[in-house]
Amino acid sequence: MTLFDGFMIRAALAGIGVSLAAAPLGCFVVWRRMAFFGDATAHAAILGVALSLAFDAPIFAGVLIAALTMGYAVAVLGARGHAMDTMLGVLSHSAIAFGLVAVSFLSGVRIDLMAYLFGDILAVGHADLLVIWGGALLVLALLWWRWSALLTATLNPDLAYGAGLDPKREQLVLTLALAVVVAVAIKVVGALLIGALLVIPAAAARPLAQTPERMAVIAAGIGAASALGGLQLAFWIDTPTGPTIVCVAAGLFAVATLLDVLRKSARA
Amino acid sequence: MSLLSVTGLSARQGGKRVLSGVDFSIDRGEIVTIVGPNGSGKSTLLRVLIGALKPEAGQITRAQGLRLGYVPQKLHIDPTLPLTVARFLQLPHRVPAQKARDALARTGALGLWDQQMAGLSGGQFQRVLLARALLCDPDILVLDEATQGLDQPGSAAFYELIAHLRGDLNCAVLMVSHELHVVMAASDRVLCLNGHVCCQGAPEHVASAPEYRALFGSGTHGALALYRHEHSHSHDHHSHDHADCDHDHSNDGHSTPQSGGAV
Numbered sequence: 243m244t245l246f247d248g249f250m251i252r253a254a255l256a257g258i259g260v261s262l263a264a265a266p267l268g269c270f271v272v273w274r275r276m277a278f279f280g281d282a283t284a285h286a287a288i289l290g291v292a293l294s295l296a297f298d299a300p301i302f303a304g305v306l307i308a309a310l311t312m313g314y315a316v317a318v319l320g321a322r323g324h325a326m327d328t329m330l331g332v333l334s335h336s337a338i339a340f341g342l343v344a345v346s347f348l349s350g351v352r353i354d355l356m357a358y359l360f361g362d363i364l365a366v367g368h369a370d371l372l373v374i375w376g377g378a379l380l381v382l383a384l385l386w387w388r389w390s391a392l393l394t395a396t397l398n399p400d401l402a403y404g405a406g407l408d409p410k411r412e413q414l415v416l417t418l419a420l421a422v423v424v425a426v427a428i429k430v431v432g433a434l435l436i437g438a439l440l441v442i443p444a445a446a447a448r449p450l451a452q453t454p455e456r457m458a459v460i461a462a463g464i465g466a467a468s469a470l471g472g473l474q475l476a477f478w479i480d481t482p483t484g485p486t487i488v489c490v491a492a493g494l495f496a497v498a499t500l501l502d503v504l505r506k507s508a509r510a
Numbered sequence: 511m512s513l514l515s516v517t518g519l520s521a522r523q524g525g526k527r528v529l530s531g532v533d534f535s536i537d538r539g540e541i542v543t544i545v546g547p548n549g550s551g552k553s554t555l556l557r558v559l560i561g562a563l564k565p566e567a568g569q570i571t572r573a574q575g576l577r578l579g580y581v582p583q584k585l586h587i588d589p590t591l592p593l594t595v596a597r598f599l600q601l602p603h604r605v606p607a608q609k610a611r612d613a614l615a616r617t618g619a620l621g622l623w624d625q626q627m628a629g630l631s632g633g634q635f636q637r638v639l640l641a642r643a644l645l646c647d648p649d650i651l652v653l654d655e656a657t658q659g660l661d662q663p664g665s666a667a668f669y670e671l672i673a674h675l676r677g678d679l680n681c682a683v684l685m686v687s688h689e690l691h692v693v694m695a696a697s698d699r700v701l702c703l704n705g706h707v708c709c710q711g712a713p714e715h716v717a718s719a720p721e722y723r724a725l726f727g728s729g730t731h732g733a734l735a736l737y738r739h740e741h742s743h744s745h746d747h748h749s750h751d752h753a754d755c756d757h758d759h760s761n762d763g764h765s766t767p768q769s770g771g772a773v
Contacts, residue, residue, distance in 0.1 A: 272590045273588055273590055273591045274588075390600075390602040390603065390604075393601055393602070394601045394602040397587065397591075397593075397601070398582055398585050398586075400557065400560065400562050400580070400582050401580065401582055403557075403560055403562035404560045404561075404562070404578060404579075404582075404652070405602050407602060445590075448590055451592045452594060453592055453593065453597045454591060454592060454593060454597065455597075456592070457592055
């Protein structure tokens, strides 16, 4: 018996790990108006799952590669002047459709697709925990290292060039971080709801923050609280865990927004 | 040796050639203004000079260790990004708080220290952007239509501030401007651009140059003529194609003394 033996404890650790990485990254997703980009990357994960099963490769690797490919495809097509939201719609839904079709070809493999679409946090094992925390720490380290450059490039690309930075490289850093988060989060909330873990905590943190750093920290806190709260709530009322986590995050967003409205009307 | 110079510069933007054969240089202590109609390549030239755009051809020579302070055209800050003026000045590099305060004080914006960037007025915003450009102790200040959106007294005060800073910091100033009357008063040298360098020199010299008049008219010594662009500008000895120019010739039916372009 070790400390991590209880499945609830493992689930809690997995949820916290994913939230801590997803929330600060989600701030950039919100600031750069990339919410659809996050969704497209997450949906590519289903295609990644199908490919890993077909080639008998680890799910994590397949999802990572599919997510990176999606990021690259978006960057290339975006540079060719396609309308961004239309293109993301095309890529995002195509990825999920091709993924579902590809999985149906895999004869002899019986997989629970629901687990990849909506996550299966209660089934997280020791190895999964290692991957999740490894990936989360990698993303946090990446964000920590590039923080100022990322912020400057987010404000204005020319401002970044003027300071000797390359905004395209910073965009690549974000694409990479997003792919890693998707790869580690698919087990926890599933491909369909990863976007929620990115965007909702960041959006909830916005009215409570005065600086970008504080917004990232508050978002991480809200993300972790949603994971723990959702896990507990799902246990009590017997609901699917991944969606319950997102519901709690949405509830926290509503509370933060309401507080902000009340504060503003009190000042007015 | 000049701080920054380019020779034979050509550049494309969005697949279209907007600059060709541009020669230009700037020395310490000089205020140089680039004027030209919309689409004449003013901002493109600045973007090449700060390194944001790779030129198609030509040489760029920078003095060793050249420090460049860049003030972009109006900067949009997404309202989802909480950012105080103090934090903004620390991007991308941390600087001592005292230095940031000094820079704000120089541009007359010290009182904005704690304010959110998204809540600033146009004039306040430009002063903060200017303060940020001062933090690297620049050899050259580069300003891209920095007074866009300011009213006349506001932009006059802004240019006065620039001239003052040039004296204090002994730096060069390179700016793009639409406001010809201010340009004439505030610059040491004017570069008139329209895909190529039409003419350059002291403001008085440029104002009386036929190429400049062809672009801006001579009505009020060029001061108010920018938006009355009633001529078909052409330099017959240049081979560049005027289909590339974005300026509107819908008024070509009106006859003006400059019609046809003087060469």
